[in-house]
Amino acid sequence: MKGLIAFGRFELTRLLRSWRFLAVTVGFPVVFYMLFLNNHRSGALVDGMLPWREYLMVSMCSFGALVAALNAGGTRLSTERATGWARQLRVTPLPPWSYVGTKVTVSMLVVLPVLVLVEAVGAGFGQVRLAAGSWVALALLLWVGSVPFAVLGVFVGFVVNAETAYPVVTVLMFVLGYFGGLFTPVRNMPGALQTTARILPSFHHASLGLALLAGQGLSAQHWLVLAGYAVVLGMVLVWRHRQEELRGVA
Amino acid sequence: MRSRQSNVGQGADRWLARPGRPRTPKSRSSPPAFRFERVVRRYGRHIAVDHLDLEVQRGETVALLGPNGAGKSTTIALLLGLLHPQAGSVEVLGMSPRRAMAEGRVGAMLQGSGNGLPPGVRVSTALRLVHRLYGDRVPMELTIERSGIAPYLGRQTHRLSGGEAQRVRFAMAIAGDPELVFLDEPTAAMDFAARQSLWRTVAQLGQQGRTLVFATHHFDEAEHAGRVVVINHGRVVADGPGATLKAAVSTRRLRFVCDRPDDHVLDTLEGVTDVEVRGRGVTLVSLDADATVRDLVRRAVAFRDLEVTGARLEEAFVALTTKGSIRSAGSP
Numbered sequence: 001m002k003g004l005i006a007f008g009r010f011e012l013t014r015l016l017r018s019w020r021f022l023a024v025t026v027g028f029p030v031v032f033y034m035l036f037l038n039n040h041r042s043g044a045l046v047d048g049m050l051p052w053r054e055y056l057m058v059s060m061c062s063f064g065a066l067v068a069a070l071n072a073g074g075t076r077l078s079t080e081r082a083t084g085w086a087r088q089l090r091v092t093p094l095p096p097w098s099y100v101g102t103k104v105t106v107s108m109l110v111v112l113p114v115l116v117l118v119e120a121v122g123a124g125f126g127q128v129r130l131a132a133g134s135w136v137a138l139a140l141l142l143w144v145g146s147v148p149f150a151v152l153g154v155f156v157g158f159v160v161n162a163e164t165a166y167p168v169v170t171v172l173m174f175v176l177g178y179f180g181g182l183f184t185p186v187r188n189m190p191g192a193l194q195t196t197a198r199i200l201p202s203f204h205h206a207s208l209g210l211a212l213l214a215g216q217g218l219s220a221q222h223w224l225v226l227a228g229y230a231v232v233l234g235m236v237l238v239w240r241h242r243q244e245e246l247r248g249v250a
Numbered sequence: 251m252r253s254r255q256s257n258v259g260q261g262a263d264r265w266l267a268r269p270g271r272p273r274t275p276k277s278r279s280s281p282p283a284f285r286f287e288r289v290v291r292r293y294g295r296h297i298a299v300d301h302l303d304l305e306v307q308r309g310e311t312v313a314l315l316g317p318n319g320a321g322k323s324t325t326i327a328l329l330l331g332l333l334h335p336q337a338g339s340v341e342v343l344g345m346s347p348r349r350a351m352a353e354g355r356v357g358a359m360l361q362g363s364g365n366g367l368p369p370g371v372r373v374s375t376a377l378r379l380v381h382r383l384y385g386d387r388v389p390m391e392l393t394i395e396r397s398g399i400a401p402y403l404g405r406q407t408h409r410l411s412g413g414e415a416q417r418v419r420f421a422m423a424i425a426g427d428p429e430l431v432f433l434d435e436p437t438a439a440m441d442f443a444a445r446q447s448l449w450r451t452v453a454q455l456g457q458q459g460r461t462l463v464f465a466t467h468h469f470d471e472a473e474h475a476g477r478v479v480v481i482n483h484g485r486v487v488a489d490g491p492g493a494t495l496k497a498a499v500s501t502r503r504l505r506f507v508c509d510r511p512d513d514h515v516l517d518t519l520e521g522v523t524d525v526e527v528r529g530r531g532v533t534l535v536s537l538d539a540d541a542t543v544r545d546l547v548r549r550a551v552a553f554r555d556l557e558v559t560g561a562r563l564e565e566a567f568v569a570l571t572t573k574g575s576i577r578s579a580g581s582p
Contacts, residue, residue, distance in 0.1 A: 006382035014371050076369075083364030088422065091330050091358040091432075092383040093351065 011106045046185045047212040049214045057122035059182040059208035064114040065146040073153025074169040082162035107150035115139045148201045148229035155233045169175030176202040201229045279435045281344025283308045283461040289338035300484035311456040313475035314465040321484035322465035357428035365415035367407035374403040384426025399420035400418040400448045412439035433464040449474045502539035506553040520545040
C-alpha cells in the first residue's frame with residue numbers, strides 16, 4: 001500500500017511538472033472559452049432552455065475534462081511504454097494492475113482542478129451566476145462523469161505507439177469536442193451529425209451538466225452511456241493488459 | 251604413445267560433457283534460487299526456449315552465455331514472470347516468479363530499445379520511487395554507492411547517455427537489496443570504468459550471499475561468474491564452473507617436431523596439462539603457451555616447425571553456439 005501511494009504521488013508530481021501537459025490542459029479550455037465568448041456574446045437560449053453563457057461554460061468544462069484526461073493518459077503513457085519504463089516497473093514489487101489503476105486515478109485527479117478553473121473563468125468572464133451549491137454540484141457531477149475520458153486516455157496510451165499518440169490524441173480531442181456538441185450546440189447541427197453526437201461520450205458528459213443547470217435533474221440515459229463507455233473501454237484495456245502479460249512486453 | 255591429463259583438462263571436458271544438468275545437488279532445507287523444468291516458450295513458429303532444464307542454487311553467480319537470439323532474454327523474462335511458459339514449470343525461490351517479484355525478493359535490469367527510465371524526472375526521484383516500492387529496505391546512499399551513480403542524481407533521465415542510463419537501471423535492480431538479481435546484458439553500453447565498477451559490485455553482492463544471474467554474449471564477461479551456463483537455440487548446451495571456462499579459454503595447443511622427444515621433460519614443462527607423442531610429432535596442451543615456449547627454449551628441447559593453435563574449448567564453444575550441436579571435445 002505504501003508503495004502504491006508512493007507511485008501515485010510520483011505519477012502526479014511528474015504530470016504536474018510537465019510544462020507541456022500544463023500548457024495544453026490549462027491553455028486549450030481557457031483559450032477556447034475566451035474565443036467562443038467573443039463570438040457569441042448574446043443572451044440567446046440554447047435548446048430553448050438554457051442561456052448561451054451557461055451552455056458555453058458547461059461545454060468548456062467538458063472539453064477541459066476531455067483534454068486533461070486524454071493528455072494525462074494518451075501521449076505520456078505511450079512514450080513511457082516506448083522507453084521501457086513501464087516494463088521496468090513490472091520488475092518491481094508494484095502489483096501489475098496498479099499501473100493502469102494509478103494512471104486512471106491520476107487522470108481523474110487532474111480533471112477536477114480543470115473543472116474548477118473553467119468554472120472560475122465562467123464566473124469571472126463568462127457572466128455565469130449560479131447558487132453556491134450549483135457550482136459545487138456541477139463540478140462534482142462532471143468530475144464523476146469524466147471516468148470514461150480517463151479510461152479512454154489510458155486506453156489510447158496502451159493501443160497507440162509513441163509516434164502516433166500525439167496526433168491521435170489531438171484528433172480525438174477535436175472530434176469528440178466538435179461532434180459532441182461542445183463547440184456548437186447539437187441542435188444547430190445538421191440531422192446526421194445530431195445522431196452522431198448521441199453516440200459520443202462528450203455529448204452525454206456535457207448533457208449531464210446542462211440538465212443540472214436547466215433543473216431537469218439527473219438523466220439516466222446520459223449516465224448509462226457514460227458508464228457503458230467506461231466499462232467497455234475498461235474491459236478492452238484489461239484484456240489488452242492481460243494479452244501483454246501472456247505474450248510478454250516486447 | 252602416452253597421454254596425461256590434469257584436473258584442469260578433465261574439467262574442461264566435463265564442462266562440455268554435461269549439458270543442462272544441475273551442477274549442485276538439490277538442497278532439501280531451502281528451495282533453490284530458481285528451477286526451470288522442461289520449459290518451452292515460442293514466438294509464433296520460432297522456439298525461443300526449448301525444453302530448458304536449469305537449476306541455480308542460492309548464492310551462486312551465474313552467467314548465461316550465448317549469442318544474440320540464443321534465448322537468454324526470454325529465459326530471464328520467464329524468470330521474472332514477464333512471460334509465462336507454454337509448457338513446463340518455472341519456480342523462483344520456491345514460488346511463482348510473480349509472487350517472488352511481488353514480495354520484493356527479486357530485482358532486475360532489463361534490456362530494451364529505450365533507456366528504461368521514466369521521462370521527465372530527475373534520476374534521484376526515479377530511484378527514490380524504486381526504493382519506496384521495495385519498502386525502503388536499504389538507504390538510498392548504499393544503492394548510490396554500489397552503483398556509482400552519484401554524479402547523475404540531479405540529471406533529468408532523458409539527458410543521460412546510454413551507459414549512464416544503464417548504470418541507473420543497475421541501481422534500480424539492486425535498490426531493494428533483493429536476494430535474487432537478474433541482469434540482462436548489463437554492460438552493453440557501458441565504458442570500461444563503468445564495467446569495472448559493475449563487476450565489483452556484482453562480486454560484492456555475491457560474497458554477501460545474493461544470487462546473481464546475468465546474460466552476456468561476451469566470452470570474457472562470463473569470467474565474473476562462478477558458474478557458466480551456455481545457452482543456444484533455447485537449450486543449455488554447456489554448464490560448468492567459471493574457473494574451468496577461464497582455463498579453457500587460455501588453453502593452447504602446441505605442435506612441433508622433435509627428433510628425440512623426452513617424455514619426462516615434456517611432462518614437466520611449464521603450463522603443460524597434456525602431452526601426446528606420436529613418433530617425432532609432439533602435441534602439448536598448455537594453459538600458458540608463452541611460458542611453455544620459454545621453458546622449451548630454456549631446457550634446450552630441440553623443437554622445430556612449432557605451431558600454436560587456439561583454445562579447443564573456444565573452438566568448441568563457437569561450434570556449439572553456431573551449430574547448436576554438442577561436439578565431442580575429447581583428446582585428438
